[in-house]
Amino acid sequence: MEWEIFLAPYKQAVDELKVKLRGYRELYEVTSENTPIEFVTGRVKPIPSIIEKARRKRIPLTQLNTQMQDLAGIRVMCQFVDDIRRVVELIRSRTDLIVVEERDYISEKKKSGYRSYHVVVQYPVQTVSGEKKILVEIQVRTLAMNFWATIEHSLNYKYNGKIPTDVKKRLLRAAEAAFRLDEEMSQIRDEIQVAQLRFNQKNSEQES
Ligand code: 0O2
Numbered sequence: 001m002e003w004e005i006f007l008a009p010y011k012q013a014v015d016e017l018k019v020k021l022r023g024y025r026e027l028y029e030v031t032s033e034n035t036p037i038e039f040v041t042g043r044v045k046p047i048p049s050i051i052e053k054a055r056r057k058r059i060p061l062t063q064l065n066t067q068m069q070d071l072a073g074i075r076v077m078c079q080f081v082d083d084i085r086r087v088v089e090l091i092r093s094r095t096d097l098i099v100v101e102e103r104d105y106i107s108e109k110k111k112s113g114y115r116s117y118h119v120v121v122q123y124p125v126q127t128v129s130g131e132k133k134i135l136v137e138i139q140v141r142t143l144a145m146n147f148w149a150t151i152e153h154s155l156n157y158k159y160n161g162k163i164p165t166d167v168k169k170r171l172l173r174a175a176e177a178a179f180r181l182d183e184e185m186s187q188i189r190d191e192i193q194v195a196q197l198r199f200n201q202k203n204s205e206q207e208s
Helices: 003-029 047-056 061-067 081-092 143-158 165-207
Strands: 039-044 072-078 098-104 117-127 130-142
Touching: 003 039, 003 072, 003 117, 003 130, 047 061, 061 130, 072 081, 072 143, 081 098, 081 117, 081 130, 081 165, 130 143, 143 165
Parallel strands: 072 130
Antiparallel strands: 039 072, 098 117, 117 130
């Protein structure tokens, strides 16, 4: 298979969606609302990972375009858990893509402790041979969820997918700690917002 030719539209989709989703930050800057997006990353799955996953999931290489949903991957990082819902709403409301599947690993975390919200979209790319509809997996998560997933992913790599049981247990505890951190941060934000509202009300009363 000519990997470079096959993956070219996936790279295009990743590049375009990175720009489009990063654009929300600037759009929010001109409103008084807080941006739900902290930062956006993206990648095309490396060829060795594609081959390994295809073997593991028994996906024929000729069916990759329909059966491997994360050849093109985008990650959107948020400060707060509530922002994830706002980002998913933004994605659903776009008219340049179609949401084909959503996986909520926040309400129901994975066995490993992994939390994230996955939205699989179909995104049209204009190629030299016409339009190609590309599947892109958008992972939306908080900074704490991302911190955990990044470390767990590199440990998985280090241990060749076989993390020792005691390390797994500690990772599960770390995932819970990350979740509590998210909850605590949300509460702090809520309290700050209430205080801000009172402060603003007091000021406008004094002015009138
Ligand atoms: P990479 O290196 O990120 O590309 P499966 O592969 O069976 O777990 P599936 O059905 O392909 O899952 O889709 P799903 O559940 O949406 O997960 C795909 C991607 O989500 C993974 O891609 C990871 O990026 C992330 N992910 C899922 N589970 C975990 C986890 O337990 N730990 C971490 N760190 N990330 C996870 P890849 O292909 O595994 O790898």
